[in-house]
Amino acid sequence: MPEAPNLDLVIKNVRIVRPHAATAELCDLGVKGGKFARVAPVISASEARQVFDGRGLLAFPGLVDAHMHTGIYRPLAEDAASESRAAAMGGVTSSLNYIRTGQYYLNRGGPYREFFPDVLALSEGNFYVDYGYHVAPIAASHIDEMEHLFTEHGVSSFKIFMFYGSYGLHGRSSQQSQFLMIDDDERYDFAHFEFIMRRLRDLMERYPHARDHLSLSLHCEVADILNAYTKIVERDGTLSGLRAYSAARPPHSEGLAIWIAAYLAYETDCLNLNLLHLSSRKAIEAALMMQELFPHISFRREVTVGHLLLDVDAPAGVLAKVNPPIRPRADVERLWEAVLSREVDWIVSDHACCSSEQKTHPEAPGNIWLGKSGFGGTEYLLSGIYSEGCRRGMSLNHMAELLCWNPARRYGLTGKGDIAEGYDADLALFDPGERFVVQAAASESRQGYTPFEGLELTGRVKTTFLRGEPVYHNGQVVGPPRGDYLRRGH
Numbered sequence: 001m002p003e004a005p006n007l008d009l010v011i012k013n014v015r016i017v018r019p020h021a022a023t024a025e026l027c028d029l030g031v032k033g034g035k036f037a038r039v040a041p042v043i044s045a046s047e048a049r050q051v052f053d054g055r056g057l058l059a060f061p062g063l064v065d066a067h068m069h070t071g072i073y074r075p076l077a078e079d080a081a082s083e084s085r086a087a088a089m090g091g092v093t094s095s096l097n098y099i100r101t102g103q104y105y106l107n108r109g110g111p112y113r114e115f116f117p118d119v120l121a122l123s124e125g126n127f128y129v130d131y132g133y134h135v136a137p138i139a140a141s142h143i144d145e146m147e148h149l150f151t152e153h154g155v156s157s158f159k160i161f162m163f164y165g166s167y168g169l170h171g172r173s174s175q176q177s178q179f180l181m182i183d184d185d186e187r188y189d190f191a192h193f194e195f196i197m198r199r200l201r202d203l204m205e206r207y208p209h210a211r212d213h214l215s216l217s218l219h220c221e222v223a224d225i226l227n228a229y230t231k232i233v234e235r236d237g238t239l240s241g242l243r244a245y246s247a248a249r250p251p252h253s254e255g256l257a258i259w260i261a262a263y264l265a266y267e268t269d270c271l272n273l274n275l276l277h278l279s280s281r282k283a284i285e286a287a288l289m290m291q292e293l294f295p296h297i298s299f300r301r302e303v304t305v306g307h308l309l310l311d312v313d314a315p316a317g318v319l320a321k322v323n324p325p326i327r328p329r330a331d332v333e334r335l336w337e338a339v340l341s342r343e344v345d346w347i348v349s350d351h352a353c354c355s356s357e358q359k360t361h362p363e364a365p366g367n368i369w370l371g372k373s374g375f376g377g378t379e380y381l382l383s384g385i386y387s388e389g390c391r392r393g394m395s396l397n398h399m400a401e402l403l404c405w406n407p408a409r410r411y412g413l414t415g416k417g418d419i420a421e422g423y424d425a426d427l428a429l430f431d432p433g434e435r436f437v438v439q440a441a442a443s444e445s446r447q448g449y450t451p452f453e454g455l456e457l458t459g460r461v462k463t464t465f466l467r468g469e470p471v472y473h474n475g476q477v478v479g480p481p482r483g484d485y486l487r488r489g490h
Contacts, residue, residue, distance in 0.1 A: 007032050007048035009468055014054035014429065016419045017061075017396045019405035024058060024396055031425040034467035039421060052470075054429055057462060060400055061419050062093025062129075062426025065378050066407035067276065067302065067348035070097040070131075072104050072374065073358055074446070076119065080126035083353050083376065084483060085444035088128045088472040090379035091428025091461040094408070094416050094486065095129050098159055098217075100136035102180040109138075109181030112145045116153060120485060127483030128471055130426075132411075134159050134217060139182045140192065143199050150203060154487025156213045156412045157274075158200060160193050162257045163221035163323070190260065197270035204271070210489035213412030215272035215300075216265075220257035220283065221249060221324055229253070234369065242312040245368045246325040251280035254324055258283060262290035265297050274300045274410065277350055279307045279324040281334035288343060300345040300410055303335050305377055305384045308347070309452065316451035318360055318371040322350070339402070340394060346407040347385055349378040353447045376447045380438060382428060384452070386459040390432075412488035425468035434460040444477060 009031040015024040016039070030038030030048065045051045065087060071079045087095050099119060101109045106118065112135065123131060136159040137143050149155040164180065177184045186192075197216060204211045230248040233239055239247055258275060265273050275287050278301055291299050306322060311329045314320050338344045352374030361370035377384075385399055408417030415424045435458050440450040464472040471478055 005047055005049045007037060007043070009050045009052060010043045010045060010048035011052045011054050011059070011427070012043070012045070013056055014059035015056065016059045017400045018419055019061070019397060019401040019417065021397050026056070029059070029419065029425070029427070031468040034425055035415070036419060036421055036423050036425050039419060058396065058430040058432055059419065060091060060382065060428040060430055061404040061417055062424070062428055062464065062466065063091045063382055063403045064094040064096070064407040064411075064413060064416055065092045065349050065351065065381060066096045066346060066411055067304070067350045068095050068097045068378060069350070069352035069374065070095070071099070071106070071122070072352050073354045073372070076106065076122040077126050079353055080123055080131070081128070081481065082444060082446040083351060083378070084126070084128040084131065084481070085477045086376065086379040087351070088464050088466070088477055089444050089461060091382045091430065091464050092378055093129050093426035093428070093464060093466050094413055095127065095131045095378070096134060096157070096407075096411060097131060098134045098136065100159070101138050101142075112142055112149055116149065120153070123485065126481055128477060128481045129466060129483045130486050131483050132486035132488060136161060137196050138180050138188065140186055143195050146199050147203060150207070150214070150489060154489055156210060156489035157215050157217060158196065159217045159219070160196060161219045162193070162261065163219060163223045163226060164188050190264070193261070194264050194268060197264055197268035201268055201270045207489070210412065212272070213410070213489050215274055215410060216270060217274040217276050218257070218261045219276050219323070220261060221253045222257045222260070225250065225253035225256065241317050241366070241368050242314065242320060242326050245321060246312055246327050249323065249325050251282035251327070251331065254278065254280055254283035255286035258286040258290060262294055262297070262299075266294050271296065272298045274302060276302050277304045277307065277324060277348075278302065278335070280327050280331040284334055284338045284343065301338070301343065302346055302348060303339065303344050304348055304350045305381050306350065306375070306451070308332065308335055308339070309384050309388060309455065314451060316453065318366060318368050319375065319449055320451035321368060321371045321373050322375060323373045336388070336392060339389075340392060344402065345410070347381070347402045348407070349376070349381050350374070351376045351378040353445055355446065356448045359449070375451050376445045377450070377452065379443050379445065380452055380457065382430065382461060383457040383459050386430070386432065387457045390458070413486060425465060427465040428461050429463040430459055431462050432459045436460055
């Protein structure tokens with residue numbers, strides 16, 4: 001009698017793109033129990049219950065989109081379903097989402113002991129990819145809840161929005177407490193940031209097994225600079241559109257915020273700092289200066305696909321409004337230099353689905369000041385970086401480091417980010433020769449537009465596997481939502 005197959009699935013004839021490797025070797029992949037069980041030049045089809053022919057496609061590890069916002073402009077459960085479908089079509093299998101109390105998201109304040117279980121309940125059964133959350137301690141009382149979030153819910157990464165000092169999500173905010181839903185006598189300021197860092201340091205000492213995965217992420221812009229320059233640019237009236245918005249949130253605001261954050265980390269001995277969505281030459285150079293000044297601090301530097309593909313002359317105009325802003329071409333080129341010289345640690349989408357009805361003001365759709373910030377793009381993350389990266393000489397394996405391995409390691413996704421025995425069988429099968437023109441109508445996102453509209457990209461995801469199950473194949477999302485919540489740090 002022939003032996004029963006010992007593998008659930010064999011994926012044959014794929015060229016695997018592993019971080020830290022030098023080539024993309026033709027291999028077969030054996031999957032059992034949702035994990036890679038074998039990686040070998042040849043695995044017999046008779047060893048598996050199912051066989052999938054990869055037809056020589058590139059096989060990237062499932063992407064880790066470590067910077068997304070789910071539920072910011074739409075109900076969380078609805079957003080989780082549609083935007084994770086968009087993630088799956090882009091080869092993303094792990095989605096890490098920023099969330100906080102206050103206006104937007106669930107539009108409520110209060111303790112995370114009450115808030116976060118509701119987030120998880122709204123998420124369960126709605127994500128088509130695996131998902132986790134970064135949490136922002138907004139109220140002073142939230143600092144005391146950081147340990148609870150870590151031990152009970154596996155939240156190992158926290159966030160500070162440095163520009164919320166006197167600045168709301170989309171512009172000047174005279175009522176900080178109302179926007180953030182905190183007590184009138186509280187301030188979301190540098191002292192608050194310091195106390196968050198001190199508590200995170202305490203957690204790192206108390207839980208040494210998770211020391212490398214406990215980290216603090218920062219949106220680096222200083223509210224005082226934004227307030228002053230927005231008034232100047234609006235009053236002058238010479239600039240408009242994306243150029244005006246970039247000038248109103250100037251790069252030195254990013255640089256100054258990075259210096260402040262770095263010194264506070266030095267003062268508090270908070271050693272794992274993630275500098276998010278760096279958008280400019282000044283931001284990159286400030287981040288590198290801080291690394292040189294404080295070599296004992298583990299800085300990580302992030303950029304987004306939007307800041308790498310778009311500049312202030314993008315025809316999308318207001319539709320490309322985001323914080324920090326899309327910058328002039330010279331800044332875009334400096335970001336690419338940083339990517340290619342390995343001064344950037346990972347690339348993300350900063351996906352925030354903002355529908356066209358919400359994005360622009362109905363009476364002044366071209367007014368950059370009235371538009372809301374943020375846009376989606378997770379579905380173009382791999383294709384965008386492959387298209388532009390290949391043109392600039394970036395290796396496939398370097399792409400896998402930035403899109404898969406590095407964010408997985410930092411954020412405690414120990415079973416993600418590589419194609420190797422024992423890792424989750426997450427895979428993005430990618431046709432490097434297929435060209436396509438970006439059209440919002442073809443996306444699974446409910447946004448309805450994209451600032452990348454009309455861009456011709458080279459390379460397209462054909463199939464996405466999540467823990468050995470296809471979730472996207474040949475232009476269609478496959479099956480029910482299978483995403484699991486990612487508990488980290490344990």
